[in-house]
Amino acid sequence: MTNSAPEALLTLSNVNTFYGPAQVHFDLSITVARGHIVCLLGGNASGKSTTMKIILGLVKPRSGEVTFDGASLIGLSTPQIVRRGIASVPEARRLFADMSVRENILMGAFVRNDRDAVAQDLDRMLTLFPKLGQRLSQRAGSLSGGEQQMVAMARALMSRPRMIVMDEPTMGLSPLYVDRVLELIRSINQAGVSVFMVEQNASLALEIAHEAYVLQTGKIVLSGPARALKDDPRIRDAYLGGSEAA
Amino acid sequence: MSSWFDYTINGLIIGNVYALVAVGLALIFGVSRLINFAQGSIYLVGAYIGWVAVVRLHTPLPLTIIVVAAAAALVGLVIERFGLRPLQNSVRIAPLLATIGISFVLDQLVMLTFSPNPRALPSQLPDVRFQLGGGTIGPLDLLIAGVGITSALLLFVFLRYSKLGWAVRAASQDRDAAMQMGVDVNRVNQAVFGIAAALGGVSGMLVGMYYNQIDTAMSLQATLKGVVAEVVGGAGNVPGAVIGSLLLGLVESYGVAVFGTSYRNLFAFLLLVVVLVLRPNGLFISPRQAPPEPLTGTFIAPSRPLRIPRWALAVAGAIFAVLPLFPVSFYVLQTLINAWLLGMLALSLTLVAGTMGQVSLGHAALLAIGAYTSALLSLTLNVPVGLAIIGGGLMSAALGTLLISPSFRLRGHYVSIATLAIGEIVALVILNWESVTRGPIGISGIPPLTLFGYDLISPSSVYWFSLAVMVVLALLQGRLLTSHLGRSFRAIRDDDIAARAYGLSLNRYKSLAFIFGGFAAGVSGGIAAHLYSYINHETFNTQQSILALTVVILGGLGNVVGAIVGSVALVGLPEVFRIAAEYRILIYGIVLLLLVRFRPQGLLGTI
Numbered sequence: 001m002t003n004s005a006p007e008a009l010l011t012l013s014n015v016n017t018f019y020g021p022a023q024v025h026f027d028l029s030i031t032v033a034r035g036h037i038v039c040l041l042g043g044n045a046s047g048k049s050t051t052m053k054i055i056l057g058l059v060k061p062r063s064g065e066v067t068f069d070g071a072s073l074i075g076l077s078t079p080q081i082v083r084r085g086i087a088s089v090p091e092a093r094r095l096f097a098d099m100s101v102r103e104n105i106l107m108g109a110f111v112r113n114d115r116d117a118v119a120q121d122l123d124r125m126l127t128l129f130p131k132l133g134q135r136l137s138q139r140a141g142s143l144s145g146g147e148q149q150m151v152a153m154a155r156a157l158m159s160r161p162r163m164i165v166m167d168e169p170t171m172g173l174s175p176l177y178v179d180r181v182l183e184l185i186r187s188i189n190q191a192g193v194s195v196f197m198v199e200q201n202a203s204l205a206l207e208i209a210h211e212a213y214v215l216q217t218g219k220i221v222l223s224g225p226a227r228a229l230k231d232d233p234r235i236r237d238a239y240l241g242g243s244e245a246a
Numbered sequence: 247m248s249s250w251f252d253y254t255i256n257g258l259i260i261g262n263v264y265a266l267v268a269v270g271l272a273l274i275f276g277v278s279r280l281i282n283f284a285q286g287s288i289y290l291v292g293a294y295i296g297w298v299a300v301v302r303l304h305t306p307l308p309l310t311i312i313v314v315a316a317a318a319a320l321v322g323l324v325i326e327r328f329g330l331r332p333l334q335n336s337v338r339i340a341p342l343l344a345t346i347g348i349s350f351v352l353d354q355l356v357m358l359t360f361s362p363n364p365r366a367l368p369s370q371l372p373d374v375r376f377q378l379g380g381g382t383i384g385p386l387d388l389l390i391a392g393v394g395i396t397s398a399l400l401l402f403v404f405l406r407y408s409k410l411g412w413a414v415r416a417a418s419q420d421r422d423a424a425m426q427m428g429v430d431v432n433r434v435n436q437a438v439f440g441i442a443a444a445l446g447g448v449s450g451m452l453v454g455m456y457y458n459q460i461d462t463a464m465s466l467q468a469t470l471k472g473v474v475a476e477v478v479g480g481a482g483n484v485p486g487a488v489i490g491s492l493l494l495g496l497v498e499s500y501g502v503a504v505f506g507t508s509y510r511n512l513f514a515f516l517l518l519v520v521v522l523v524l525r526p527n528g529l530f531i532s533p534r535q536a537p538p539e540p541l542t543g544t545f546i547a548p549s550r551p552l553r554i555p556r557w558a559l560a561v562a563g564a565i566f567a568v569l570p571l572f573p574v575s576f577y578v579l580q581t582l583i584n585a586w587l588l589g590m591l592a593l594s595l596t597l598v599a600g601t602m603g604q605v606s607l608g609h610a611a612l613l614a615i616g617a618y619t620s621a622l623l624s625l626t627l628n629v630p631v632g633l634a635i636i637g638g639g640l641m642s643a644a645l646g647t648l649l650i651s652p653s654f655r656l657r658g659h660y661v662s663i664a665t666l667a668i669g670e671i672v673a674l675v676i677l678n679w680e681s682v683t684r685g686p687i688g689i690s691g692i693p694p695l696t697l698f699g700y701d702l703i704s705p706s707s708v709y710w711f712s713l714a715v716m717v718v719l720a721l722l723q724g725r726l727l728t729s730h731l732g733r734s735f736r737a738i739r740d741d742d743i744a745a746r747a748y749g750l751s752l753n754r755y756k757s758l759a760f761i762f763g764g765f766a767a768g769v770s771g772g773i774a775a776h777l778y779s780y781i782n783h784e785t786f787n788t789q790q791s792i793l794a795l796t797v798v799i800l801g802g803l804g805n806v807v808g809a810i811v812g813s814v815a816l817v818g819l820p821e822v823f824r825i826a827a828e829y830r831i832l833i834y835g836i837v838l839l840l841l842v843r844f845r846p847q848g849l850l851g852t853i
Binding site: 088097098106111159 | 409412413415416419420422423424425426427428429430
């Protein structure tokens with residue numbers, strides 16, 4: 001897709017998805033290069049979240065190919081895909097509300113069996129997210145939205161993923177936390193983890209992304225380096241096209 | 247058994263037994279959002295495996311417990327793998343119905359293998375009693391308490407410290423998120439069903455030893471008690487299930503102490519209904535827990551119903567109408583009369599469960615109310631039988647709706663539990679209200695059917711009468727479905743929140759559905775009473791409720807013609823093939839399972 005891009009880590013090619021008779025994706029093709037942050041923009045009902053579900057194997061496409069690190073993900077179950085090295089920060093965090101913060105973070109390491117290294121990683125998370133240190137034994141459901149987002153990100157990192165997919169990581173957060181989350185995504189990426197994020201907030205996402213795609217009612221209408229898209233007048237129109245004036 | 251101390255000990259012991267069942271139900275509900283109606287069957291299987299081990303193989307007690315736990319766990323794994331896993335992507339009513347079908351199949355297999363006669367299950371423990379405080383306590387009491395406490399501890403350690411236990415907890419809080427952490431939900435389901443079955447099986451064995459008797463009726467009772475305890479503790483809440491069970495045990499025990507043994511179950515179900523109405527999330531659940539059953543139209547399989555042309559229906563009706571004019575045997579007419587009576591019940595249930603989306607498991611209670619009302623009106627007040635039957639229908643409509651109305655705010659599985667409980671309560675009130683219902687003796691000498699002074703005694707006149715009543719009810723219901731009212735019913739079924747947002751009053755429409763359905767079922771019960779001339783509290787039992795549900799699903803939920811076709815098929819085919827009575831329930835169970843798996847929309851399609 002991009003000319004001087006490094007090797008592709010995740011590719012979706014010509015994906016067509018249906019919910020019953022309704023088609024959600026039309027020949028969707030997306031590439032996430034190794035080490036990059038790629039964001040998928042789009043309004044409501046554009047098929048963004050479904051794209052994430054396709055990658056995670058929660059929804060099966062009717063046709064098309066999804067590959068990760070050269071191998072096909074089609075037909076794999078979600079746990080198998082997670083074991084390949086893809087972690088997720090789901091929409092609205094989806095923490096295990098009645099488990100403690102510590103248990104939530106450790107659940108992220110469910111696929112790992114190296115207990116000592118997991119314990120070290122937990123300590124590392126607490127330096128990355130210092131606030132969570134005092135909250136470790138608290139019920140995850142009792143945290144504020146921003147704190148929950150931190151737990152969700154720590155949880156995703158615990159599997160030592162090669163890629164993290166995030167569904168609207170800034171949704172419902174205070175401006176302070178939005179900046180903090182974007183900052184964290186950037187530093188996670190600098191540590192070598194590729195990021196694929198779905199966002200409604202185009203201007204924020206384009207600040208940290210390398211490449212971006214704009215999805216409108218199931219079709220990619222615009223794509224390219226984030227820097228270029230940022231100044232593109234079409235992005236505003238395209239992006240607003242899918243959503244009602246709210 | 248005399249002192250309060252004894253009643254307390256007894257309550258706690260029975261509570262312990264319930265806890266072993268309820269904890270399994272809670273685990274399964276947590277992970278699958280499913281009330282496993284087959285849990286009592288596993289308990290039954292456990293009791294009989296225990297009997298084989300003790301009486302035939304003479305195993306020592308510790309080995310007996312291990313054998314029972316292992317065998318029951320195996321049954322649980324088989325149920326999960328072959329009964330429920332194929333339904334994972336099915337509509338949400340499917341697993342619920344499947345567990346009902348599995349329960350029928352298991353119970354009947356046990357009955358066919360071991361005969362329905364009760365057997366003695368000796369306890370293998372010395373028969374001594376220790377004086378303690380104001381009462382006595384025996385070694386079996388201690389064993390049951392020990393098994394209960396040990397299981398609770400093991401379960402706690404498993405959930406808190408093992409990796410699989412973490413997976414179970416995570417999956418029960420957010421299944422999709424757990425999968426995204428790499429949790430294999432199928433393995434979690436397996437683990438949960440295995441554990442639940444092991445606990446249930448051991449529980450059945452212990453109860454068998456406690457009463458030194460096992461029989462196949464244990465199954466439904468255990469399911470019911472487990473469900474009560476689980477709902478009291480909050481569905482899916484494991485510690486809550488333990489406390490709910492102990493509470494249930496104590497309530498029952500004290501209830502028995504004050505009112506007598508036949509009131510035991512009445513207290514259990516009253517407790518359930520009170521909790522369902524006042525605290526549907528259970529007594530202990532944290533208020534932020536998701537509300538029960540976020541429900542949309544996927545609960546019932548959507549389909550395009552088969553259109554049957556009017557002339558075909560008219561021809562079929564005409565053929566059945568003239569049938570008695572031909573030399574058909576009494577046996578055929580008798581079978582078809584049963585089909586018409588079941589058809590009326592199925593019409594009622596298909597309206598309530600199919601069109602309205604309230605899957606009732608207690609529909610036989612409506613039959614019972616209609617039958618008793620009609621019988622008593624004609625016997626004690628000398629009301630003409632024709633009027634008495636209408637009176638039965640009206641009473642069923644009024645009383646049935648009144649009884650279910652506190653549960654109108656419940657949804658999905660909870661409606662099924664509430665109706666099941668109300669059905670049991672009706673049967674228990676009939677049993678205990680001796681001054682009116684004559685209690686366990688039943689009512690005999692009910693006058694035969696009459697219409698405008700003419701006795702309907704010949705089989706063909708009874709046939710015509712019941713066919714005509716059913717056809718009138720079916721035409722009314724068909725008219726209802728195409729009306730504005732019918733559309734409102736379906737709107738509420740498919741999305742009650744949206745329906746409410748459009749200004750539909752749920753209570754009013756649910757009442758109307760139950761009034762109409764109650765009338766049809768009550769009339770069916772009334773006719774049956776005069777036909778049988780004898781009824782008691784067991785004439786209209788849970789099996790009939792489930793049979794009606796199978797009929798309705800066979801025909802297609804909400805489908806009027808389907809309800810009748812289903813009745814003829816399920817009553818008629820076993821007769822045609824001369825299947826012995828003891829295999830019939832087994833076949834109904836298998837039919838239900840196959841339908842749920844392969845044709846959840848039924849033969850003619852849901853409407």
